Amino acid sequence: MFPRNLREGLWPRLLVSHIALATIPVLIVGLLLLATARRSIEDTVADGNLEVARRASNEIRLYIEQAQRVIDLAADNMDMIDGTDAVYQQLIDNLVIRQDFLSELSVLDLSGSERLTTRLEGPLRARPDLALPPEDGTTITPVFIAGDGLPAVTITVPVRSLDEHTGYLTARVSLKDMWDLVDNIQLGEGQQEGFGNAYVATGNGRLIAHPERERVYRQDDLSGSPVGTALGEHQSGTLVYTGASGEMVAAFATVTPIGWKVVIEQPADRAFARSRDMILGISVLMVISAAVASLIGILVVRKIVRPIYELVRGAQLFARGRLTHTIETPGHGELTTLAREFNQMARELLEKERRLKQAERLATLSKFATILSHEIRNPLNSMIINLRILKRDMEKQNGDQGNRGGHYEKVISEIWRIDSLVENFLNYARPPELVPYPHDINEVLDEVVATHQGTAQERGVRIDTRYRDGELPVSVDVNQIKQVFLNIMLNAFDAMEAGGTLTISTERASPRNSSDLTLEGFGESPQVHIKFEDTGRGIDPGRLDRIFEVYYTSKSTGTGLGLPIAQQIVEKHGGVISVESTPGKGTAFTLTLPALEAEITEPSAGKEATEVIHGTHTDRGRRPEHP
Secondary structure (H helix, E strand, O other): OOOHHHHOOHHHHHHHHHHHHHHHHHHHHHHHHHHHHHHHHHHHHHHHHHHHHHHHHHHHHHHHHHHHHHHHHHHHHHHHOOOOHHHHHHHHHHHHHHOOOEEEEEEEOOOOEEEEEOOOOOOOOEOOOOOOOOOOOOEEOOOEEOOOOOEEEEEEEEEEEOOEEEEEEEEEEEOHHHHHHHHHOOOOOOHHHOOOEEEEEOOOOEEEEOOOHHHHHOOOEOOOOHHHHHHHHOOOEEEEEEEOOEEEEEEEEEEOOOOEEEEEEEEHHHHOHHHHHHHHHHHHHHHHHHHHHHHHHHHHHHHHHHHHHHHHHHHHHHHOOOOOOOOOOOOOOHHHHHHHHHHHHHHHHHHHHHHHHHHHHHHHHHHHHHHHHHHHHHHHHHHHHHHHHHHHHHHOOOOOHHHHHHHHHHHHHHHHHHHHHHHHHHHHHOOOOOOOEEEEHHHHHHHHHHHOHHHHHHOOEEEEEEEOOOOOEEEEOHHHHHHHHHHHHHHHHHHOOOOEEEEEEEEEEOOOOOOOOOOHHHOOOOEEEEEEEOOOOOOOHHHHOOOOOOOOOOOOOOOOOHHHHHHHHHHHOOOEEEEEEEOOOEEEEEEEEEEOOOOOOOOOOHHHHHHHHHHHHHHOOOOOOOO
16 A cells, blocks of 8 residues: 555556556447447347348238239139139139138129129129229229138239120138238237237238237227338338337338338337347446456556655655665666665765764763763862861861761762762663563553652642543553653642642544655554643743753753653654643643554553652652753
8 A cells, every 4th residue: 555645646647547548448449349239230130120021021912912813813714714604603612612811702793793702691792892993903902801800802803705804803812821920920929028029001001910909900000100100101111219118129111012011010128139238248348348457557557656655765764864774676767776876875874974973972972071060060069068067077076966967968969969960861871772561551650640649749739630542552661651751740740839730631643644654554553642731830932942952951950851861762662742831821741652552461560660760759869850
């Protein structure tokens, strides 16, 4: 995972650009393929349905032509034989028996009245319903529903005898085979189940064959529908329209020469199911391709950003003084060359730093020697004066024994003072190594407070502890961290000369975002805040910035090393100490330490540490001071 500043800057820009370069061509090709595939499949489906309609129309045409040829042949036979009505009756009876599609044959005279008929019931009658053809023509009536509930047409042809027009032969042709044909070319399970079917309509849009027989019996008219309009305007073709059942796909062809139209109709979602499947497949392929391209882009960007991250992190480590760090950027590119230059610069800075530290060490020793000699001179002068007075008293025969004891105690006190100065100097100049263990910081504070509760009561100070969270584990050297707490507490006691309240609070702080790549977790580790807030006299703003300077103090008896040592200990723990103060209202010291997530396993060494600190304070007369 990259740090936040890279995630919000270089990383997203490179990632977006690489993903765009990888996925945009895939998306463009995919969209073109989708459009082409959809058009191709839709055209294929439409052309296929149109071909079915043309074949069906051709079969119906052949069926009507076959019936017409049979009737023409019968009329020709009647022309070739010069027989009686009985012979003609036998001829038409045999023809009806042999041809299943002929349900009734009649011979008409020139006026259109029946002379002979195969109809068994009823008398001969005139046929004004028939349109009589010319001498060399044929007429076909519109489709009607016969008495048996089946569609039929009547075909009428002229009859000649010895080249003389003598009458007409009319035949009722059953269209049951046309209905069977329509049923046989149904698509799927029928329109009611949403698959589609075929039907036949006249040129003006009236249904004459349909899987739903009721519509034929009702003589449904399609002329007002989009299909009916197309049937009236074109001989054949395809169209997509929206009907009562939703979007439909229709293909139609004309039955010549009678002008009927065979229509193949399907719901669009069924007709173009393959198109949807292909679109889905192409879409999935596009998504997978985009995902693979994105993954490749992420890997490429990580490979690019990782050396940059290492360079930034290395530069920050160099800025923090970690000049021994080496930036590792494998490869042979420009970033690798830049990393080598950074490493070379760090080595040169390290050498210069070594020389500078040597010079600073000499300067610091000189400064400390000057300060220490100045601080030691005062107690030495006091010791010399008291020793001289003690010597004179001892030379007297009747010297005052009480005065001798007083001078002796003053000398001992100054010796302890010199020892304290030297020890504080050594603690700051050569601090002891940390021995950190996990501890609950609240328990450590409770131990320090309990140890010095009596001192607080003597000075009229009330200690109020406020722990917002339960257990707050931290990894600390308990002896040294207690020294910090004690130093701040005693400074607070000194600041509240007339008494007051010292509030000690702890809380877990949320992870903080940082661009510092050298911090654990890239600057997002949890922390613990410990705050000491008193109600004392406060610190003047002009002195607030100097309280952590070595040997800076506002007390006549102070050493000026208490707060610098406390700051040094906190920083060695990876923490920070800060101060806020308002003159006349009080001062607040805040310690920030890294928090631990693990449970505490080591017992607190509180009692031993308290004895060391308390013993140091009471036996040697030393205590950290408020500036």
